[in-house]
Amino acid sequence: MSKENENNSEDTQWPLWEVFTQPRDGKPHEHAGSLHAPDAEKALENARDVYTRRKEAVNLWVVPSNQIVASKGEDEGPFFDPADDKPYRHPQFYSVPRVSKRRS
Amino acid sequence: MKTFQERIDNGETIEPKDDMPDRYRQQLIRMMSQHAHSEVVGMLPEGNWITRAPSLRRKMILLSKVQDEAGHGLYLYSATETLGASRKEVINQLLEGKAKYSSIFNYPTLTWADVAVIGWLVDGAAIINQTMLARSSYGPYSRAMVRICKEESFHKKQGYEMVATMADGTPEQQDMIQDAVNRWWWPTLMMFGPHDENSPNSAELIKWGVKSKTNDELRQSFVDRHVAEAHEVGLEIPDDDLEYNEETGHWEFGEIDWDEFWNVVKGNGPMNKERMKARREAHENGKWVREAAEEYARKQKLSKEKAS
Amino acid sequence: MSTATKSKELTKQKALFEYLVRLADDRLILGHRLSEWCGHGPILEEDIALANIALDYIGHAANLYEYAVEIEGEGRHRDDLVYFRNDPEYKNLKLVELPKGDFGFTIARQFLFSSYSYYLYQLLSDIEDEQIRGMVEKHFKEVKYHLRHSREWILRLGDGTEESHSRIQDAFNDMWTYVGELFYQDEVDEFLQEKNLAADTASFKSDWKDLVTDTLEEATLDVPDWNQFMVEGSRQGLHTEHLGHLLAEMQHLRRSYPDADWE
Ligand SMILES: [Fe+2]
Numbered sequence: 001m002s003k004e005n006e007n008n009s010e011d012t013q014w015p016l017w018e019v020f021t022q023p024r025d026g027k028p029h030e031h032a033g034s035l036h037a038p039d040a041e042k043a044l045e046n047a048r049d050v051y052t053r054r055k056e057a058v059n060l061w062v063v064p065s066n067q068i069v070a071s072k073g074e075d076e077g078p079f080f081d082p083a084d085d086k087p088y089r090h091p092q093f094y095s096v097p098r099v100s101k102r103r104s
Numbered sequence: 105m106k107t108f109q110e111r112i113d114n115g116e117t118i119e120p121k122d123d124m125p126d127r128y129r130q131q132l133i134r135m136m137s138q139h140a141h142s143e144v145v146g147m148l149p150e151g152n153w154i155t156r157a158p159s160l161r162r163k164m165i166l167l168s169k170v171q172d173e174a175g176h177g178l179y180l181y182s183a184t185e186t187l188g189a190s191r192k193e194v195i196n197q198l199l200e201g202k203a204k205y206s207s208i209f210n211y212p213t214l215t216w217a218d219v220a221v222i223g224w225l226v227d228g229a230a231i232i233n234q235t236m237l238a239r240s241s242y243g244p245y246s247r248a249m250v251r252i253c254k255e256e257s258f259h260k261k262q263g264y265e266m267v268a269t270m271a272d273g274t275p276e277q278q279d280m281i282q283d284a285v286n287r288w289w290w291p292t293l294m295m296f297g298p299h300d301e302n303s304p305n306s307a308e309l310i311k312w313g314v315k316s317k318t319n320d321e322l323r324q325s326f327v328d329r330h331v332a333e334a335h336e337v338g339l340e341i342p343d344d345d346l347e348y349n350e351e352t353g354h355w356e357f358g359e360i361d362w363d364e365f366w367n368v369v370k371g372n373g374p375m376n377k378e379r380m381k382a383r384r385e386a387h388e389n390g391k392w393v394r395e396a397a398e399e400y401a402r403k404q405k406l407s408k409e410k411a412s
Numbered sequence: 413m414s415t416a417t418k419s420k421e422l423t424k425q426k427a428l429f430e431y432l433v434r435l436a437d438d439r440l441i442l443g444h445r446l447s448e449w450c451g452h453g454p455i456l457e458e459d460i461a462l463a464n465i466a467l468d469y470i471g472h473a474a475n476l477y478e479y480a481v482e483i484e485g486e487g488r489h490r491d492d493l494v495y496f497r498n499d500p501e502y503k504n505l506k507l508v509e510l511p512k513g514d515f516g517f518t519i520a521r522q523f524l525f526s527s528y529s530y531y532l533y534q535l536l537s538d539i540e541d542e543q544i545r546g547m548v549e550k551h552f553k554e555v556k557y558h559l560r561h562s563r564e565w566i567l568r569l570g571d572g573t574e575e576s577h578s579r580i581q582d583a584f585n586d587m588w589t590y591v592g593e594l595f596y597q598d599e600v601d602e603f604l605q606e607k608n609l610a611a612d613t614a615s616f617k618s619d620w621k622d623l624v625t626d627t628l629e630e631a632t633l634d635v636p637d638w639n640q641f642m643v644e645g646s647r648q649g650l651h652t653e654h655l656g657h658l659l660a661e662m663q664h665l666r667r668s669y670p671d672a673d674w675e
Pocket residue numbers: 143172173176230252256
């Protein structure tokens with residue numbers, strides 16, 4: 001290992017976290033991006049500072065990136081195809097009359 | 105199974121866990137980390153004026169603009185990490201002088217007008233480039249770009265607004281803003297990189313759907329848009345060869361001083377050393393802070409484990 | 413242009429103007445110091461966090477100055493207060509004008525100031541002035557976050573490494589002589605308190621001390637001596653040498669072209 005690499009290994013940029021933001025009440029959380037933080041509390045604070053500067057969220061989740069399990073690209077066919085021929089599973093399939101929501 | 109190139113030609117988006125040629129991965133790491141470095145180093149020239157902004161409104165706008173650039177750097181480092189290049193690794197490449205960043209940030213901000221002109225021209229150039237990259241074939245890159253583009257339009261608007269105010273201001277303000285345009289116009293044109301025939305990377309990136317336009321095409325659309333905006337507020341473009349071509353509908357412009365371009369790329373720009381020094385100092389002065397937080401987290405975890 | 417602080421001359425208008433300017437100056441100057449971190453933070457995430465807090469303070473100051481010139485009623489703009497007053501006319505605490513120092517110094521000051529503001533804003537949200545209450549309601553959320561951010565950092569730096577522990581301890585020791593002034597009150601405060609137009613900071617002093625003590629102890633830090641010598645004079649415009657340099661930097665461009673419009 002070169003001397004430079006040894007120096008690098010001493011440095012820390014903190015572990016990686018994934019951030020999920022809930023744009024509005026009642027909406028599902030969606031992936032906003034990632035960030036670095038030393039622990040969960042600071043990950044939440046950093047997520048607020050980085051990903052909600054323009055009021056993009058009412059609620060936040062943070063998850064250590066190494067805890068995320070993703071399906072593989074090659075799985076894409078068999079893994080996800082079933083949904084493709086069941087359009088009724090998707091809300092866009094339905095046209096519903098607009099109901100005006102009233103707050104009591 | 106489709107080949108990688110077929111997926112690209114189909115307009116499919118490549119995601120982190122997908123198979124990809126090593127060269128695609130390496131080119132993206134290089135390009136995206138350079139882009140991230142540019143955002144972070146790019147904070148310095150404008151950051152130079154935050155404490156001196158001439159009104160509270162301008163101070164708040166500038167601070168939030170420069171802060172946005174830190175966010176852009178963060179999004180882009182994160183996107184680069186999905187390719188297996190950690191932030192630590194790519195930041196060290198920057199600090200060791202092994203990585204490039206956009207040369208435009210090696211020019212000094214000498215007056216407040218430079219802040220206005222950077223917002224207008226440099227962010228204006230960035231928007232043109234980044235709007236294209238928002239359609240890039242690599243998912244995390246294109247998603248980062250979509251997010252960034254939303255913020256960039258504020259950056260350009262605030263810059264152009266300030267340009268217009270100064271161009272319509274006192275004689276001193278008018279001189280100041282014209283002088284800034286004179287100094288920034290050519291370096292901004294250089295931001296789009298060498299001519300197409302001298303840019304082998306560009307062709308490869310187009311083949312892979314990372315880019316969809318050549319350097320010269322992007323530069324031309326920048327010139328067309330910004331010459332019109334300059335004239336709108338009565339500013340002159342420092343180019344004697346600038347001429348409108350009725351047939352093509354484009355502004356023809358003079359040749360870039362490529363000696364200057366390569367000189368700055370090689371590290372001889374007016375501010376290269378200062379910019380790197382500032383980044384290194386921030387990194388070194390922050391080391392004890394980063395370490396402390398990590399050590400605290402380690403201790404907390406340990407005492408929790410003991411308790412359970 | 414300055415304000416009367418002799419009780420004989422005090423009117424509601426003068427006292428309220430002075431009170432708002434004191435609050436605003438604290439926040440502007442501290443925001444200025446924090447803004448110096450932009451581009452130089454210890455890690456990108458924290459660079460963004462410090463810029464956020466700086467923006468909050470400068471925004472709060474802008475609102476307070478705006479209301480101050482409205483109360484004054486002489487047609488001045490908030491920027492006149494920012495750019496065209498000299499050091500003796502600035503009424504901010506010396507604590508906030510001290511150079512930003514290392515990250516430990518910045519965070520120690522953030523913790524002391526934001527915990528103080530936390531209690532202050534609780535009281536301000538109850539006073540007899542609708543405009544101030546409206547502002548406070550908006551700003552209080554941010555103040556709470558400033559406290560959370562800085563308190564969590566105190567724990568990490570205090571109970572982190574040996575180096576961070578000694579740096580943050582030094583920071584508290586060095587700035588301790590400036591904390592007494594947080595609770596300085598004079599006839600301006602008394603005059604307004606009688607009309608329920610100002611917060612009585614004495615009422616939360618012991619709560620604040622408890623919060624500071626508990627936090628420092630949790631962070632394995634020593635609480636400096638509350639009874640040590642404390643400097644005074646900020647609210648009369650008596651500053652450290654640092655403020656002059658800060659203002660020279662902040663004001664020079666605006667003052668060089670007094671007729672120019674930059675908005
Ligand atoms: Fe940017």
